[in-house]
Amino acid sequence: MSQTVIAVIVGSLRKDSYNRKLADALTRLAPPEFTFKHIEIGDLPLYNQDDDANQAPTVQRLKDAIRSADGLLFVTPEYNRSIPGVLKNAIDHASRPPGQSVWGGKPAGVLGISIGQIGTALAQQHLRNVLAFLDVPTIGQPEMFLQVNENFFDADGNIGQGSKAFFQGWMDRYVAWVKQHIAG
Numbered sequence: 555m556s557q558t559v560i561a562v563i564v565g566s567l568r569k570d571s572y573n574r575k576l577a578d579a580l581t582r583l584a585p586p587e588f589t590f591k592h593i594e595i596g597d598l599p600l601y602n603q604d605d606d607a608n609q610a611p612t613v614q615r616l617k618d619a620i621r622s623a624d625g626l627l628f629v630t631p632e633y634n635r636s637i638p639g640v641l642k643n644a645i646d647h648a649s650r651p652p653g654q655s656v657w658g659g660k661p662a663g664v665l666g667i668s669i670g671q672i673g674t675a676l677a678q679q680h681l682r683n684v685l686a687f688l689d690v691p692t693i694g695q696p697e698m699f700l701q702v703n704e705n706f707f708d709a710d711g712n713i714g715q716g717s718k719a720f721f722q723g724w725m726d727r728y729v730a731w732v733k734q735h736i737a738g
Contacts (some may be wrong), residue, residue, distance in 0.1 A: 563629070663693050
């Protein structure tokens, strides 16, 4: 059975990030033929078009990881009603120089979690706008605007029982979405 490789991009650098924890818990719900690889974005230099001709080794590593992935999973917090700068920086690096983007055609899932009442709804909408421009087909339903609470994760870091069926349904839809796009 061949493996489907998914690049996981978490938009938070915080060590105890709820979004990193969510990404880890969610990937445990995937079928065994799916492999999830977390992509480091915190060590990238700030994007500067002057560097397009000589991209840093960390940028090349990012682009190679995305290029070799079959699909993408973005898990991001919301900062000031948008996506974190570190995530936008990574997206910009991997889309440059013009004509050499590695994003195009990679099926993606977008979700996030926050302590706020609207979860990461606006960050996700902004991210979806950017991904649409980059030709990244993004699953639209079910939407995942999540607010963390004390029972969201269990003691082992898994999705709590109250939400597990909902998350399994999302993962099943995501797996079908990725399979549909890589088969065509």
